[in-house]
Each structure stands twice: as structure tokens, then as C-alpha cells.
Amino acid sequence: MDGTFFTDVWNQVQKNITDSSDALGLSQVEWYALAAHAMGQLVVSALLLAFFGLLYLCLNKTVLLATRRLQSAHIGPGHLQTGLRYLFLLFTTLAIMAQYDVPDTVLKATARAGFVALGFYLAWLACSKILKEGLNRYQIDKSIGQLLKNMLSVLMTVFAAVMVLSQFGFDVFSIIAGLGIVGIAVGFAAQSTLSNFIAGVTLLIERPFRIGDWVKINDQEGKVIKIALRTTWLRTRDNIFTMIPNDSVASSDIVNYSAEGPIRVRLPLGIAYKESARQARDIIMPVLLEHPKIIQSSDMVPMVRMTGLGDSSVDLVALAWISPEDIDFQPGISAELYESIKEALDTAGIEIPFPHLQLFIDDAKGLKPLFEPLYSTRNASSTAPDTR
Template identity: 60%
Template sequence: MDQESGFTTDLLQALRQSLSDTFSVLGPGDVDFTALLAKIASQLIVSAILITIFLAGYLLIRWLMQVTLRRFRLTETVLHPLLIGLRYAFFLLTALAIMAQLGVKTELLGAVAKAALIALMFYLAWAVVTRILITLLQRYNLDPSIEQLLRNVVSVLIVAFGIVTVLAQFGFDILSVVAGLGIVGLAVGFAAQSTLSNFIAGITILIERPFRIGDWVRIHDQEGKVMKIALRTTWLRTRDNIFTMIPNDSVASSDIINFSAEGPTRVRIPVGIAYKESIKAAREVILPILEAHPDVLKAPDMMPGVSASELADSSVELRVLYWITPDKMDIQPRISAQLLEQIKEALDAAGIEIPFPHLQLFIDDAKGLKPVMEPLYERTPPAPRNG
């Protein structure tokens, strides 16, 4: 038993000596672990008491705010910013008290307090400016993408100025910081010219709005529905359910055809009939088919129609016209195919000929071909007779 006690004492003494040697490297002189542990424990206890006092004050003030809110029947929008400010003050006072307990210098405590108040002022400015900006954008009914872009730009500017102002409270040279940021910005700009070009083009598209999300467009021979307008690319979904991302720089410099900007779209289907057939009879056969289709509009100024468009070499070309809504643009080829099939069957049923290219050769008194044709007739055996 005595041997075990002696071994434990030697082990603890060796561990203490090792820790003493380690701390002696960091600071001069021997370390009194008893006094050090007592000081750390006292600081932790005092810090816990301070946190408890501030937390109790925070909860009490919050309860009083909620009681006042219910008594005067105020909305939650009034209480929310007050609670944020109260919570911020609680964390600030707690941090300052703990830092003072740990022996932080008064100058640093003052700088921290000033920086915290400045940060609170910039936060309030951000909240107010953002609220005013959202109200103005909603009043003018601008695109949600523009709203998000402006909010991000305002947030970045306010945060940048706030960080610079806070750093100034701790003695940083603001001019050097700004110059460094400028040099970094130039380097990034040269390294990402394509990205910046697409970014600027994206802003131009969002401001000019040649198309919106949900429109059916054709860009660079790519036709599809606009699914997303990002700051760098524009996303299209084709009829084959294939997503295409086109760089905004390319979109801004190309011809854009928007099929949905002005509402319903008119579609043409060419149909040919023989010269001997009546255009009126063909129209009476085709119109009921157009009017019966559920996806074809029948508005007063957008009724389907059939008219002659050209007298071609071997047929009378008819132009079959019908209107569809913008949300039907992705199935427009299917609608045209259905109508064309029904028109073909209806014209066949009505006995109206649909001509096709063919060639007839007439030979009158072609005596020059007699030396060539007679040997062929002589070589051809006569057809056998029945019976």
C-alpha cells in the first residue's frame, strides 16, 4: 500500500515538474499551479455570475416587452427589431464584462464597444435601406431577379463600409486596406473577364427584360422555355426536356425571338389541293377540325382560318391558321401534327385530291425512235393466251 502511495506521489510530482517546465518556456519563472488554478476558477465563477445577471435582465426586459405588446395590441413587426436590439445588447455587455474580468485593457474595451455600436448602426441602416428598396421595387412591379440583385449589391456595399469602419476603431490604416482591396479587385477583374462580361450582360438582361421566366424563346437556334435567369447564364428547357445554359454575354449579343411576350401565338400549316378542287369546299372540311381541337383558341379576333396562299406548279396552296396560348408553345408541334393528320383524313373522306409531284411523258409521232424501239418489240416474247 505504501509502495502504491509512493508511486502515485512520484507520478504526480513528475507530471507537475513537466508542466512547470513547459510553462517556464512560455513565461519566465516558476509557475504556482495552485494560485493559477484558483485564479482561473475565480474568473470562471465571476464570469458565470455575470452571465447569469445579464441573462436574467435580458429575460426580464423581454417579458416586459411582450406584456407591453399584448397590452397595446402592437404587431409582431414592432417587437421583432426590438428583440434583436435587446439580444445584441445582452451579448455585447456580457462580452465586455467577461473581457474586463480577464484583464483586458481599457483602451481595447473602448474600441470593442465603439466597434459594436458602429456595427449595430450599419445593421439598422441595412434593414431600413432594404425595406425601402423592397417597397419601391414592389411599387414599380420589377422582376424578382432585379430585386434580389439590388438587395445583394446594397448588402455588399453596407457590409464593406461597415467592416472598414469597424477596423478603423482598432487602429488599422483604412487607406492601405482600401488600396489593397483595389489591387485585388483589378487582379480578379483581369483574371475573370469572361465572368464579369457575363455578369454585366446578366444585369442588362434583367433591366431590359427581353424575356421573363416562363417565356418561350429562341436564342442562337436554341428554342425553349426560360427556366432561370442567373447573373452569368440563362437556362432554357427544350421540348425534349433538355436543359441548355447559354452565357448571358452570348444572349445579349444575339437575336432573341420571344413567342410569349405578346400573348397568344399564330401558327401556320401549309396544305395543298388539286387545281380541280374547290377552295371553298376544302375550307368547309378543314374549319370544323380546327374549331373542335381543345388547344386551339376560338376568341373573336383569334378565330382559326383557311385561305389561299399560292398558286403553285401543281397545286393550290392553302394556309391553315390557328392560335394557341403561350403555355401551349411547348406542345405546338404535337398540336400541328394532330391537326394535319385529321385534315388529311377529312380531305380523303370528302374526295378532295391532295396532289403530289409527278411527271407525264407524251410522245407524238416520234419517228426518230423507231429504229431503237422496234428491236425491243421483236425481242419481247408474246404474252401467253389463256385456254
């Protein structure tokens, strides 16, 4: 019984497969001939890959030997190898497509598109080389140079894509119009991003600061690490990275501490009125001159000046110059100078006052009723006999 059941199931499965094949028109297909044709196509494709691969290896070896013998900086083996790989892929793709009976119109369009893309790549290499030489000749800022390179790459890519699509019969003008409509839609949807992008381009052109400058933007003080098209990166003295949108940077006050070279450090000080300002100056000056980070050139001499007469002190200020490379350590330098100045003034016996008030009561008879009972009680307790 079990054998009969399984036989019936198998016969039903075969019948279902046969009915499905008849309905799809697959019963007339010669599967053995189709399999033989497919295997033949795969073998031919493998032979084509091997042939073009061997040809690529020979040409690649020849290019490497030629560039080594020429030893010319103008010949880039990397770009030549990239071109050879591209040609290898293009010819291999065309040969394989021809084996699978792809229409001639598609083959020709693919070939034209491939050579158009190769032409744009060569044009991009030439323009990049010219741009690089121009940037080096005129010593253009690296940030602007990077912006120009990115713009060149984007423009070349867009034009290449449009021209490649045109080889397959696409309407170029319709594509450009569609891109314009998409650009308008994206512009409305990303107004903030576009605003930051335009502000970034403005910053790169006007150059209120450069990479490595120490700046203050929107109450954020730090060293400029990166100027991107959307944000500006700062690193604070606490090694905290801050990203500020370029739109905010362009519309705010910018203080650049590094733009004009050395900066001057101001140290407010105070001495008591009984002390001599001249003597304090003579004591503070050696401290400024002995510090290794203080500039001592003829036009940047450290000095100590009196700035005013305060409520409880004679106000002085110590002025010293430090180099742009030491701006990162300016708080530490100020702390070291303050500590050394205080030790020097303490050693010389010069008082550094603190704010205080003195109250003088000449004739306070109105307070006598308040304090007289207190004095009477204290005197009585002190004169009372000891009854213990």
C-alpha cells in the same frame, strides 16, 4: 533487477521534466494558484453567461408579447429578436473579455465596433423597407428588385466592414486603396465573369424578356426560368435546362414569343389541282373552330388562305391563335390540328397530293434499236412449240 530498472527509468523521466521546466522558467509557476485563478475565471464567465442569458430570455418574451398585442405589420419580431441576440452576444463578450484582463483600449474598440455594426444593421433594415415599398408602389420587375436588394446588401456589408476595422486603428484609406487594387486584379483575372455580370445588369434594366416568357436565344428555344447576374436559365419542351451566359444573350438576337400576348399558329397544307380550294376551306374551318385551345375572339378569328400554286398542289395555310399560356404545348396543338384536318379531308374525298413527276415520250424512235431485240426474243420464246 527489474524493479531497479524501472526505478531508474522513472527517476530519469522526472529529471528530464525538471530540467525542461527550469529551462522554460516554469518551475517558479505556482500551479495550484494558477488553477484556482482559472477555475474562478470560468465560474465568473459561466455566471455572466447565465445572467445575460436570463436577461435575454426576459426581453425576448417581452418583445413577443408586445408585438402580439400591437398586431402591427410594421413591427417585425424576427428582426427584434435578432437585435436582442446580437446585444446579448456583444455584452457577454465584453464582460468575459474584461474578466481576462483585456486592455481597455481593446474593450472600447470592440464596444464601438459592435455598436457600429448594429447601426449598419438597423440602417440596412430601414433601407430595405423603403426599397421594398418603392418597388411595390412603382411595380418594378422582381428581377430588378432582387438586383437592387443584393446591391444594397453588398454595399452595406462593405461599408460596415470598413468602419468596424477603423475602430481597431486600421487605416481606412489604405484599406479602400487595397480593395481598389484587388478589384483591378480580380477584374483582369475574371473578365468573362464581369462581362456576364454587366450583361446581366443590362438585361435586367432593358428587360427584353421576363421570367416565364417563351423565348428563342442562340437557336435555344425554351421558357425563361431564372435571370441570374451571370447566366440566363431556359427550360425546353423536353424539360431540359439550359444555362446561357448573359454576355452571349445580350449580343445575340432574341425572339420573345410571349411579349405581345397570343401568338398565331401556321399550318401549311396542300390539295390536288382537281380539288376546290373553297370546299377545302369549308371543311378545315370547323376543325379549327372546334379545338378547345384555339382563340375565337372577334379580332383573332381562325382562317384558311391560299398561299400559292405549287408544282404538284394548291398551297393553303391554316391560321389560328393560341394564348401565351399554351405556347408550351404549341407543337402538340399543331399535331392535333394536322391529324383532324387530314381525317376531315379524307372523309370528304379531297386528295392531299404528294410530289411526283409524269414522263411523256411522244416520238422516241431513237430508243427502238434498244428495245426491238428484247421484244423479238420474248415473242420467239412465247411462240416456240413445247417439245417436252
